Amino acid sequence: MADVKRTPIFPEYEKLGAKTVDFGGWDMPVQFAGIKKEHEATRTKAGLFDVSHMGEIYVEGPNSEEFLQTVLTNDLSKITKKRAQYTVMCYPDGGTVDDLIVYKLDEDQFLLVVNAANTDKDFEWLKKHKIDGVSITNHSDAYGQIAIQGPKAEEVLQKLTSTDLSTIKFFRFDYPVTFKGVKGNALVSRTGYTGEDGFEIYLDAEVVRDLWNQILTAGEDVGIEPVGLGARDTLRFEANLALYGQELSETISPIEAGLGFAVKTDKQVDFIGKDVLAKQKQQGTRRKLVGIEMIDKGIPRHGYDVFHDNEKIGFVTTGTQSPTLQKNIGLALVQTDYTALDTEVLVQVRNRQLKAKVVSTPFYKRPKQ
Amino acid sequence: MNLPEDLRYSEEHEWVKVEGDKVRIGITDHAQDELGDIVFVELPEVGDELAVDDPFGSVESVKTVSELYAPISGKVVEVNEELDDSPEYVNESPYEKAWMVVVEPSDSSQIDKLMTAANYQAMLEED
Numbered sequence: 205m206a207d208v209k210r211t212p213i214f215p216e217y218e219k220l221g222a223k224t225v226d227f228g229g230w231d232m233p234v235q236f237a238g239i240k241k242e243h244e245a246t247r248t249k250a251g252l253f254d255v256s257h258m259g260e261i262y263v264e265g266p267n268s269e270e271f272l273q274t275v276l277t278n279d280l281s282k283i284t285k286k287r288a289q290y291t292v293m294c295y296p297d298g299g300t301v302d303d304l305i306v307y308k309l310d311e312d313q314f315l316l317v318v319n320a321a322n323t324d325k326d327f328e329w330l331k332k333h334k335i336d337g338v339s340i341t342n343h344s345d346a347y348g349q350i351a352i353q354g355p356k357a358e359e360v361l362q363k364l365t366s367t368d369l370s371t372i373k374f375f376r377f378d379y380p381v382t383f384k385g386v387k388g389n390a391l392v393s394r395t396g397y398t399g400e401d402g403f404e405i406y407l408d409a410e411v412v413r414d415l416w417n418q419i420l421t422a423g424e425d426v427g428i429e430p431v432g433l434g435a436r437d438t439l440r441f442e443a444n445l446a447l448y449g450q451e452l453s454e455t456i457s458p459i460e461a462g463l464g465f466a467v468k469t470d471k472q473v474d475f476i477g478k479d480v481l482a483k484q485k486q487q488g489t490r491r492k493l494v495g496i497e498m499i500d501k502g503i504p505r506h507g508y509d510v511f512h513d514n515e516k517i518g519f520v521t522t523g524t525q526s527p528t529l530q531k532n533i534g535l536a537l538v539q540t541d542y543t544a545l546d547t548e549v550l551v552q553v554r555n556r557q558l559k560a561k562v563v564s565t566p567f568y569k570r571p572k573q
Numbered sequence: 574m575n576l577p578e579d580l581r582y583s584e585e586h587e588w589v590k591v592e593g594d595k596v597r598i599g600i601t602d603h604a605q606d607e608l609g610d611i612v613f614v615e616l617p618e619v620g621d622e623l624a625v626d627d628p629f630g631s632v633e634s635v636k637t638v639s640e641l642y643a644p645i646s647g648k649v650v651e652v653n654e655e656l657d658d659s660p661e662y663v664n665e666s667p668y669e670k671a672w673m674v675v676v677e678p679s680d681s682s683q684i685d686k687l688m689t690a691a692n693y694q695a696m697l698e699e700d
Contacts, residue, residue, distance in 0.1 A: 524612075
């Protein structure tokens with residue numbers, strides 16, 4: 205615990221009744237009022253998340269787009285200024301370095317938002333493959349990040365800014381945005397990790413705590429809840445959003461994880477992993493990520509083995525009892541032969557093998573407005 | 574933290590209530606609070622034998638699985654089947670509605686080795 209890091213919002217956690225855990229070297233709240241309550245608040249009202257632990261890496265210079273096209277699997281040429289894109293970095297063998305969001309700040313300036321635990325690895329990876337005319341800097345410590353998510357997210361946030369938030373469409377952002385009672389400028393994008401509408405807000409680490417408190421106050425009347433990593437995980441899981449270290453890893457490719465939409469093997473540029481990923485796209489992969497739902501009583505959990513007859517066919521990447529659906533469900537990476545809908549499989553839950561079946565994902569889709 | 578005086582407590586956060594020649598077992602208020610929202614309880618069947626300190630079931634929250642360790646040895650004579658449909662009782666009423674099993678102890682001297690409420694509280698405060 206000697207080296208554990210804390211976000212600028214840490215001093216607020218205790219007042220809000222948080223339980224904290226070590227998450228990738230960060231002392232983060234796993235829950236405040238309770239995972240189920242926080243989950244439900246985000247699905248029906250609004251939830252506020254401290255995600256200041258996320259990494260922020262700047263890539264700048266005249267050749268920055270050319271460079272990023274060689275390390276990112278999505279096609280960066282498809283987005284214009286003030287737009288963001290979900291993308292992946294891969295190893296030559298197709299395994300995943302990280303999944304991330306890239307923000308196009310300007311023609312020659314990009315912000316990469318990466319997973320907290322991968323920040324140093326990603327930064328080194330980018331520097332290793334850097335070309336001339338590009339500068340790469342890790343600004344993670346200088347930035348705070350807050351997410352407000354849920355059907356009431358816009359209503360609450362709009363109380364604090366004169367920027368018309370309705371003009372920020374999905375996966376677009378605005379900068380500079382100012383907030384009442386908060387110094388400095390923020391970047392606001394309509395993005396998130398919950399399956400709900402909402403925003404992610406980046407601003408100076410020094411003022412992120414002020415914005416946190418302003419939003420909690422502004423959201424009081426709609427019943428906003430501070431949300432910890434526990435509910436963040438159940439929310440993203442129901443919406444079938446991948447978590448690095450579970451659905452993605454050094455040994456799991458984005459194609460296997462069902463993220464083919466973010467892997468543009470037809471883009472002209474050769475990017476790292478392209479050959480393998482193109483082959484996986486054309487010929488299919490030996491294993492695939494599927495949704496499973498328990499038939500027998502029991503809850504699938506990360507790391508549990510999956511069997512068919514006596515053969516091990518894969519493992520559970522994430523599983524829990526879905527707070528929204530009240531079903532025991534999971535995501536599992538299994539041999540492609542067993543991925544057809546309704547296929548029965550067995551999940552090894554401690555000393556027993558329990559029946560489950562393959563179901564479609566996402567488990568949850570937000571109702572159309 | 575609610576710690577009834579008439580119960581005995583194990584290091585693994587189970588409580589034991591002596592009822593004549595049988596004992597009722599559950600998990601403590603502290604344990605349920607640490608685990609968070611309980612969504613699933615897995616218990617043994619009537620007739621199963623528990624061995625002291627061995628796992629006899631599990632309690633699952635949204636986030637984690639936690640094993641139940643037998644505070645004493647003995648034969649299961651009753652199981653709280655209501656927890657199948659209402660695992661939230663563990664959070665709401667850990668000492669009443671969320672009792673888990675009733676056991677006929679095979680060695681009642683094991684009960685005396687369990688902690689009193691005061692000793693259990695002292696153990697929690699040390700953590």
